[in-house]
Amino acid sequence: MKIYKLYSGKSGDESGYVLSSVLIVGVLLTSFLMSLFVIIIAVQNSALKRLNKKRIDLACQSAIQKIISEDRTESFIKENLFFKFDSITVEANCIQKGLFQEIHVTGKYKGDSSQVIYLLGGKPSEPFSNALIQSRGNLRSTVAGNTFINGSILATSKKFSVGRITGLGRTTMPFYKGTITSLDSILSQPLTDSSYIRLYDFESHHSKITTSLDYYLLNEPNYSNRDKEVNEINVYELELDGKINSQEYSPAYRIFVKGITKINEAANSNIDLEIFSDSTVTIEEYVNLENCIIVSMDKIYINKNSSFRNVQFFSKKGITIDGCEFFYPSIISVNGELNESTRDTSNLIITNSIINGMLILTSNVIGLDANKSKISVDKKSLVHGIIYSENYLELHGKLNGTAYTYNTYYYKKPTEYINWLVNISIDRSKLDKYFLLPLGFKQNLKLKILGAEWLH
Structure with missing residues (x-):
């Protein structure tokens, strides 16, 4: 009997074990259902955030489309713009970036946001559909040598005579494929001076946060270890050395230089860099620069085997380029000044180089003998884009695009022609259909997107 009772008691214990197992299974099932519910909620929230993000992205794109579709009398947008699309708020922070327009577009909605930086240029309009524009009044032009223009010509006269220069072949007529249109007057300075003069007003570029040094070596360690709150420095001498590459967005790093600026041999940089120099700037051989603006009150010297992309160089006294390649979009501009005591000899000299972008020569006074400034492109060079000169253009190399000039120029010792x-x-037909001009022309250029960088 005792044995039986013991057996019965054991049987009751097993029933208790079964009940505990059921409870455990129930708890596990409840936990699973709760986890599944949490996952479903998380997936729904993630999907909602993606949907919100897509809506914000579309709002940012709508804002920039609205901006570029509006007719504007000013070349650059200087004020910040605000938009509302449904419940999405979009702010556009507008900045003049050299001779392009930079717009930071930020969209916000329910705690989510998107930001994109757009770079805008101008779609070429009339008269840039022509291959050659000569703006000098009462023009009497002569053709010699192996001249051929594939495209139309706009000038103040249709009178183009054939001439001879000893040692050069006789031009085959007709020397153009297109039409010649004459107007009584053509703007000699369609590029407004206010668009580039501001670049030389260094004080207008200063930020509130700055630091000053006698000498600054811009290299990878110094750039990486910089105070991120300081985006501007003032130095007496600047040297850029080594490789400085960054995949992350950072605001433009501005350096104001009182003395000499030197970019050392084989230096390589893709950071958003702006250099404003009171003195000369020298770029040595095998340099590779991207996303850089250099403004010099003196001369800029650019040496062989260097390459550049998305750069803008401005000089008051002249730029010399030898054996280099500039990828689109690039702007190279000399902005000379003629005064009563001196001649203007601010030249833009291109030798053995490839330029994809725009060459610019401006002058405060045109049509005077004292103005000797010129753009000179040698026969080993190729320009794909626009050449714009408010004085002389000496073109020996090939141009795929448009030349807009006050005078054409040729020199064979001892004679100037x-x-x-x-x-x-x-050859106007070879200009890329997506080519965009810098802003600042008096013609009402239609804004177009040159590039976009999504930050988040």
């Missing part, structure tokens, strides 16, 4: 088209080769 003014408004002679000598060995000029221009």
